Amino acid sequence: MIERLRPRIQEIADELIDRVSAAGEMELVSAFAFPLPMTVIAELLGVPVADRDRFREWSTAMVRPALTADEADRADALLTAFVDYLLALFAERREKPGEDLISALVAVEDGGDTLSEEELSSMVAVLIVAGHETTVSLIGNAMLALLTHPEQRSELERDPSLLPRSVEELIRFDGPVERTLNRWAAADVELRGQTIRRGELVIVVLGAADRDPERFEDPDALVLAAERETRHLGFGRGPHFCLGAPLARLEAEIALRHALRRRPASASRSRRRTSAGGLCRSSAASSRCRLPGTPSGAAGRAHLRRDASRRRRRSARGRAAPSSCRRRGRRGTGRA
Ligand code: HEM
Numbered sequence: 001m002i003e004r005l006r007p008r009i010q011e012i013a014d015e016l017i018d019r020v021s022a023a024g025e026m027e028l029v030s031a032f033a034f035p036l037p038m039t040v041i042a043e044l045l046g047v048p049v050a051d052r053d054r055f056r057e058w059s060t061a062m063v064r065p066a067l068t069a070d071e072a073d074r075a076d077a078l079l080t081a082f083v084d085y086l087l088a089l090f091a092e093r094r095e096k097p098g099e100d101l102i103s104a105l106v107a108v109e110d111g112g113d114t115l116s117e118e119e120l121s122s123m124v125a126v127l128i129v130a131g132h133e134t135t136v137s138l139i140g141n142a143m144l145a146l147l148t149h150p151e152q153r154s155e156l157e158r159d160p161s162l163l164p165r166s167v168e169e170l171i172r173f174d175g176p177v178e179r180t181l182n183r184w185a186a187a188d189v190e191l192r193g194q195t196i197r198r199g200e201l202v203i204v205v206l207g208a209a210d211r212d213p214e215r216f217e218d219p220d221a222l223v224l225a226a227e228r229e230t231r232h233l234g235f236g237r238g239p240h241f242c243l244g245a246p247l248a249r250l251e252a253e254i255a256l257r258h259a260l261r262r263r264p265a266s267a268s269r270s271r272r273r274t275s276a277g278g279l280c281r282s283s284a285a286s287s288r289c290r291l292p293g294t295p296s297g298a299a300g301r302a303h304l305r306r307d308a309s310r311r312r313r314r315s316a317r318g319r320a321a322p323s324s325c326r327r328r329g330r331r332g333t334g335r336a
Contacts, residue, residue, distance in 0.1 A: 013258040168232060
């Protein structure tokens with residue numbers, strides 16, 4: 001099912017890289033890692049892609065803890081605007097349904113029961129936030145890891161079939177979700193000589209588990225080759241296992257394939273950031289990537305034209321994305 005999105009995700013990645021490649025360098029997060037998953041989730045849900053910068057602002061307000069009264073007021077105002085925006089969108093989809101997920105959700109009826117506005121807005125807000133915040137950081141962290149481990153990157157360039165397993169190792173090595181959400185023990189639990197009492201707060205630090213030397217040999221090394229164990233906890237485990245894992249894996253694989261094809265030479269000005277109250281971490285909140293393989297000026301433009309025409313031929317052959325994705329850009333709520 002998710003695999004059907006591949007052609008459209010590839011198309012978005014190509015468009016984004018083409019836009020910046022004549023310049024010979026890109027601001028990795030704002031020019032590529034953010035707009036890629038944001039566009040994908042917006043198209044799937046049926047929210048206008050043109051509003052993606054507003055989603056970023058609302059999403060940050062949802063996940064960043066407010067430390068002062070002013071910050072709390074500002075976050076409240078942003079969240080109210082977010083919910084108002086979603087409610088207007090639901091009304092519009094009820095009136096004029098499309099082939100997107102929001103239209104399907106507003107039409108849900110189960111034994112005469114429908115989803116309330118509150119259920120709908122919290123579900124869609126979580127999907128928007130979870131659907132991009134984490135993947136943005138995964139792409140940024142992964143690119144930074146590859147640029148700072150040139151021998152591993154060369155191995156991947158020599159053998160691109162390593163890419164899917166490399167995504168797993170990159171999530172293990174520097175995954176974007178540092179810890180689970182809060183849990184409370186339902187009963188007393190004995191764990192390695194410690195007792196966690198019923199009712200006590202439990203937070204699993206996924207990042208630490210994924211560097212556990214009892215499980216991973218030389219855990220601080222990035223090893224993309226076949227001998228590395230690929231089962232990690234980066235997407236959680238059990239009943240709350242990440243709903244979006246297949247989509248995130250596909251987006252990361254395509255993003256890395258596309259970015260590496262341009263043979264980026266170096267990363268500069270990369271900065272580490274922890275967001276969402278310590279939940280998410282992003283090594284590449286701002287990373288500039290040099291793309292020296294791309295010629296600039298007239299030669300660069302000719303190169304881009306050749307590339308674009310190759311892709312048009314390829315996408316004409318393999319256009320299989322669902323219509324909710326293909327209709328990108330023609331949908332509108334009148335709010336953009
Ligand atoms: C690299 C990208 C991603 C990572 C590393 C990631 C990681 C996680 C983790 C660790 C959890 C479990 C949290 C816990 O146990 O407390 C989780 C849950 C969840 N994720 Fe993701 N996620 C990613 C992308 C996505 C995407 C793209 C979507 C949606 C399209 C998504 C939707 C969700 C949802 C809805 C849950 C809650 C599941 C539940 O509680 O039943 N995630 N994710």
